[in-house]
Amino acid sequence: MLHSPTKYDPKEHIWSGARLQGLYNEDLTVGQIIFRQLRREPQRIFQISHTDNTRLTRGQMLENACKMGAYLRGQKFTMATDIVGLMARNTTHVAAVAYGCLFNGTPFHAVNPNLEEKTIRDLYHITKPRILCCDSQDYQKIKDIAEALGAIVLIVNGKIPQVASIPEILKTSLSPNYEPSxxxxxxxxxxxxxxxxxxxxxxxxxxxxxxxxxxxxHSYLSSNDVQYAPSTLDWLTGLISLVTAGVYGTVRLVSSDMFSPGHFLEICEQHEISWCIMANSHVAMLANCSQTKAQKLRSLQHLLFAGGHCLVATLRKMQSFLHGQGILRNAYGLTELGALVSYNYDTQSKPESVGRLMANIRVRVVDGSGQNLAVKGVGEILLHNGQPWSGYFGNPKATAEMQDPAGWFHTGDVGFFDQDSYLHIVERKKDMLKYLGMMYYPHEIEEVIAQMPDVSEVCVFGLWREQEGDAAAASVVLRPESRIKAFEVEAFVRDNITVPFKHLHGGVQIVQQLAKSANGKVNRSAVRENYIKRGSSSSSA
Structure with missing residues (x-):
């Protein structure tokens, strides 16, 4: 729904989006809805893979997804706890795997292939999938995990000798009477x-x-739209793109390339992308790229960004490349909610807002004692969507911490509503940082630095950069007589953390002490401010 109104109850101090009745029978799964859509106009192009140079019609995608669904049925995937692990990039057959899971009522657990093997192992030991799907380049990461779980490995893209693959499954015959579960x-x-x-x-x-x-x-979408999202299915934005394409019958454009301004400009112009959802840092990169021209972006009608804020100057610069108002929109969502919370169509006059609430969303802003705050009151954002949530898989304690008995999600985000019922997010979730779209926590890096024998104390924090996000930086207190230099700390982190997004891109300072609160805990915000005042010494220290 475009430009959804937001109402404020001055007595209860609760903001609400429009109340809308669902159009579908509540017994239907999303898979059943997509199955019906793909049966319409089977000759229309449904998916284009820029990387693989493939095109699939709706009929071909439907057949592939049905074969995957039938395969799962043959493997006795009948329970809600029968799970498929999906750790793959955006290539030709990823959608068929995901849709096949939806057709069978089988949850897929999507994990980013760029994560460390230990994190991947920990995640899959939570859900214990019986099948693990990955690209051939990630097989070494997954094979030991699969062996420990007793799981089958299926290769989505590429080939591994003696290992089954999705293309092989798609060559099998399909019963003409197949129907989703x-x-x-x-x-x-x-x-x-x-x-x-x-x-x-x-x-x-x-x-x-x-x-x-x-x-x-996203009901404004139609079969005339070309959709693209650079994120893989482990992010909510990737899942939204997958599902909306299936429900509304758009053309789904995929590419396994990581986001870069040059690549996006190329595919946008070549394939005439009309709808895209990307990270806020991607918008900053695109707006400040010398190659960006209005002509290359002329097809865009909906450019959504999520994950944080953009500078006002960046939004204005990005808008100058777009053909019309209301195309560039800030979106605020929550993975646990499984939906977008708000949309800002008015990034011109309210560039710092995340907009007005989506339909059937309610929001409270509460103070430290849990009391609802009025207009312009700054507090924690609590959300309610009127929909049951199954919580964090296998983690009832964390589930109870996120959602209270009344169904309110405690986001940890701090913000307020202005007099026009526009939502503003003031601070990010406590401690969580994001660099180049990948999430991390400071303590993960602190634990590595603390392994250095000469380190007495360490505090890691993020230095926000518009195009990259939160670059990790560290203030380090050394033991007496130590001669360690800042560049040695940076090198130690590079040598002991395999993923680059957790490296110390913000630099290192060697300090005499860390700022602390009255109870003796390190005050991360104060340490960060001191770091900025001194200026990054990095490897010159």
Whole structure:
């Protein structure tokens, strides 16, 4: 729904989006809805893979997804706890795997292939999938995990000798009478499992139901639209793109290339992308790229960004490349909610807002004692969507911390509503940082630095950069007589953390002491401010 109104109850101090009735029977799963859509106009192009140079019609995608669904049925995947692990990039057959899972009522647990092997192992030991799907380049990461779980490995893209693959499954015959599985109350059945992390960094598996809220706010889409999202299916934005394409019959454009301004400009112009959802840092990169020209972006009608804020100057610069107002929109969502919370169509006059609430969303802003705050009152954002949530898979304690008995999600985000009922997010979730779209927690890096014998104390924090996000930086207190230099700390982190997004891109300072609160705890904000005042000494220290 475009430009959804937001109402404020001055007595209860609760903001609400429009109340809309769902259009689908609540026994239907999203898979059943997509199955019906793909049967229409089977000759229309449904998916284009820029990387693989392939095109699939709706009929071909439907057949492939049905074969995957039939394969799962043959493997006796009948319970909601029968799970498929999906750790793959955006290539030709990823959608068929995901849709096949939806057709069978089988949750897929999507994990980013760029994560460390230990994190991948921890995540999959939570959900214990019976099948693990990965690209050939990631087989070494997954084979030992599969062996420990007794799981089958299926290669999505590429080939591994003696290992079964999705293309082989798609060569099998299909019964002409195949129909997706039916369930009573299908709307509440778990559809997918995405990944998150708690404040301790322990991975959590976030269940996503078959709620229509995942796609209903994008009902403006049609078969004339070309959709693209650079994220893989482990992120909510990737899942939204997958589901909305299936429900509304758009053309789904995929590429396994990581986001870069040059690549996006190329595919946008070549394939005439009309709808895209990307990270806020991607917008900053695109707006400040010398190659960006209005002509290359002329097809864009909906450019959504999520994950944080952009500078006002960046938004204005990005808008100058777009053909019309209301195309560039800030979106605020929550993985646990399984939907977008708000949309800002007015990034011109309210560039710092995340907009007004989506339909059937309610929000409270509470103070430290849990009391609801009025207009312009700054506090924690609590959300309610009126939809049951199955919680974090296998983690009832964390589930109870996220959602209270009344169904309110405690986001940890701090913000307020202005007099026009526009929501503003003031601070990010406590401690969680994101660099180049990848989430991390400071303590993960602190634990590595603390392994250096000469380190007495360490505090890691993020230095926000518009195009990259939160670059990790560290203030380090050394033991007496130590001669360690800042560049040695940086090198130690590079040598002991395999993923580059957790490296110290913000630099290192050697300090005499860390700022602390009255109770003796390190004050991360104060340490960061002191770091900025001194200026990054990095490897010159």
């Amino acid at each position: 039916e369930f009573a109350g299908g709307i509440n059945r778990t559809m997918a499992i995405l990944c998150s992390s708690g404040t301790t960094g322990t991975p959590k598996a976030v269940t996503i139901s078959n709620s229509r809220k995942l796609f209903e706010c």
